[in-house]
Amino acid sequence: MSLDKDQVQHIATLARLKLSAEECAESVEKLSRIVEFVAQLSQVDTRGVLPMAHPLETAQRLRADAVIEVNERDRYQENAAEVSDGLYLVPKVLD
């Protein structure tokens, strides 16, 4: 089980990661080894085994429907690279 360059590039795009040519070549090699390593799971007989999504077996707790947050926009936006009139800015989005 190994990955080729196109697959790695496709994954990188899905994950929104720009890879240099070197990084891509290295990723092909290392990801192939990782995928090969985890592929040993396919040998395990798991017929009838329920998938375990979480270590806790309890149910989701619910909170009351109450507004407890106040406006702290300015403080929260101190970490943002570009804001204007309270909006976070990104390059123009095309729909």
Added chain:
Amino acid sequence: MSVSAWEVVIGLEIHTQLATKSKIFSGASTAYGAEANTQACLVDLGYPGVLPVLNVEVIRMATLFGLAVNATIAPRSVFARKNYFYPDLPKGYQISQYELPIVEHGELFITDAEGKEKRIRITRAHLEEDAGKSIHEGLDGSSGIDLNRAGTPLLEIVSEPDLSSAKEAIAFMKKIHTIVRYLGISDGNMQEGSFRCDANVSVRPPGQEELGTRAELKNLNSFRFIEKAINFEVERQIELIEDGGKVAQETRLYDSDKNETRAMRSKEEANDYRYFPDPDLLPIEISAEFIAATRATLPELPDAKQQRFETDYELKSADAGILTASRATADYFEAVVAASDAKTQLAANWVIGELSAALNRDGLEIDNSKVAADALAGLLNRIHDNTISGKIAKQVFEAMWAGEGSADEIIAAQGLRQITDSAAIEAVVDKVIDANPGQAAEYRAGKDKLIGFFVGQVMKETQGQANPGQVNQILKDKLSK
């Protein structure tokens, strides 16, 4: 080429914002219209380290909806992450439900083109968080992101492809719209985006089992647009196929200015959402007791209410339909009926007629009507006991609307009480006949329709206050002598 040579297949996905005070996973307000990002807390912004905690109200509301459409409420349902990058999606994933939604296998009945009842299956309804908004205007090469809406609870209601025309689609959507407002789980405000719809549209030759390739229409935010967009899309697909082309499975955006649909650029890349169970949230468990307790709070639903209005109030079906289209209108009507001795059809006529017109004119909801239900009942009572005529009543209603007081106060103040004293009316009638001997002679010679002229003269003399029935009778008596 006529459309009828093709069978149209439509399925809807309706996104209903739930009317909670706070967001689905955070304690930020869901109020509409706040300044950008002032209602986006750390959870809504997807800050590092923060975690979602589920709002109990969304579970109650989804359960209520499920029960209203005769669906199964899942004893155990699961939140999943839908992964994709978009600026209005701060975490890079949307918390939604995928394999185990909270509501499944519901149904709803609409009236089809032939007036027959048609069952539309509801595949599922699942909970998810709304995204923020991108603002493109006036930012010079940039888009601005407002995350106030991010995290607002949505119930996505998905129908089976059981709808066969734009009209049926609208009927289904209107019905859902009425139900969610009846249940009080959504304000259904389409301008504010509280109630939105995507439509999956395909066509196939009649008799063909297999479905045609569908296009998903997005951004349908008014009933009018949905109808136009679906009709446009159906024609586009038919033309395409008849010209030897193929419909592409794609997402298309409806442009209301141009009345056309076009493929969305941002959706060109094949999506791979990589759904998996959200490890920050545990399965939602709903007990039979909770379902029973919720069921006990189910209000009477529109179909049942309309039926009851037709039977109990002996209303015309169309009128019962109008009165039950919203719970508030139905409640108002029933309050009027309860407080008045007038015939129920008269009450219906007034609510549908004068009252609705006045509300529309002033842009008011019925809950904020300037004439309350018991006040209107007071007016109807005066019609009923012949204190005033229907015509005078309209005048009184306008005064009531203007805040001049109750019906009785206005009638007294303006001296509008109807004249029912036969002697008084006879005196006026005599006077009118005396003043118009020529017409009286013509009437007596057989020109019956002159009676209208005499009635008009008497009403004019009495400033409209004489009881029209009595005037008619007395005139006929005197003129025939």
Added chain:
Amino acid sequence: MSLYSQTLTELAVGLENGEFSSVELTQALLDRIAVHNDKLNAFITVTAEQALATAARADAARSAGNAGVLNGLPILHKDIFCTRGVKTSCGSKMLDNFVSPYDATVVERLADAGAVVLGKTNMDEFAMGSSCETSYYGPVRNPWNLECSPGGSSGGSSAAVAARLAPAATGTDTGGSIRQPAALTGTVGLKPTYGRVSRYGMVAFASSLDQAGVITRSAEDAARMLGVMAGFDERDSTSIDTPVPDYVASLGDSISGLRVGVVRQHFDEGLDEQCGARVKDAIAVLESLGATTVEVDLPNLDLSVPTYYVVAPAECSSNLSRFDGVRFGYRAEGAVDLLDLYCRSRGEGFGDEVKRRIMTGTYVLSAGYYDAYYLKAQQVRQLISDDFKKAFADVDVIAGPTAPTPAFKLGEKVDDPITMYLNDIYTIGANLAGLPGISVPCGFVNDLPVGLHLVGTHFGEETLLRCAHQYQLQTDWHLACPQGFV
């Protein structure tokens, strides 16, 4: 005894008796950090000014009779915990400019108890690594041998505590990230039961595996810290609302009759022979204290690493999607469009190992591979969890090695992800099953420390801590101080 060499418990007594003030203690440790940190690179941020201010407040509180349970005691936070007003980098260029606007629950609770935070410790980037070599701020060095790794990802915490720069430091453990660095530095590392300590404010790596814990030099100190950190938090849906026992109170109880499971597969190939011998010696000490050993079977142990390397990357690929250069974190300059902004901000902001794990996770969740990898791993996770359940039917704790080898040289494993991943073979199972685990120093191999690993039942921290404490009463491995830091 010099202040720096005392444990948290000893320092608490000294403060209580007025032998020294918190300001004096804080200053002494800040001075020590200033002298020694250059050798170790254990810190990303030293918060000297805030620490002294907190210490002064703690002294005032003590005078006023309002001392909290950790009043005036110096601690460190792994730089994965959000600290209001202080940089929270997670060891990444992505968050090099990130100042948290809020405190993690763990940070808040320790502050409320009066603890003084001296600084934030270095770590593998986003906690992804077992050697502290993936940090954007450079590798951390092991005080026992500066050419070696202190383990990871909580390696800054383990190195600092081992070097006596602080008596206690918080850490996080997703696959062994507290216990393995504790083993490699001769410290105690406790990973509580999943849900025991709130994850709120801990930058997420893999949400179903992450758990906050602590690195100290004694089990007693770990008990003291856990008592403050543990407990229900309404901001974390996965925190459990169950009472927090007094972990210190039961430490003195005997372990006579305790059933200690020894896993058949633990001493198979892969374990350094001498490490194995130290661990067996340690188990013999437990027996001498009246514990009985029972051989137990964890037949799917070998599968824990591949299972982990599907589940953890899958969750991380999604958890790290929020780092897009828009609301916080690194943003690439001069992006031509949105896709470019995303791909370059993330491509430039994340290091190699993080990118590798994001890609692995993206792959195993993607259409066509989900069932073969992710779903399969979830099923095997269930098998592994069931193995533990069966084993704990017969025993109270499971004892074994924490890591297969003592500390390895920096650079030795960095190019081989699989070898690096296998370092966590003994610790990962507890994360997959959500069980508590502790590593306790149990001797040396070639002058490098070795750790004894104890795994307990869900919410069995009391037993684990008591077992570790009773062991430490019989041994002095934890009192050994690395040369150059005496």
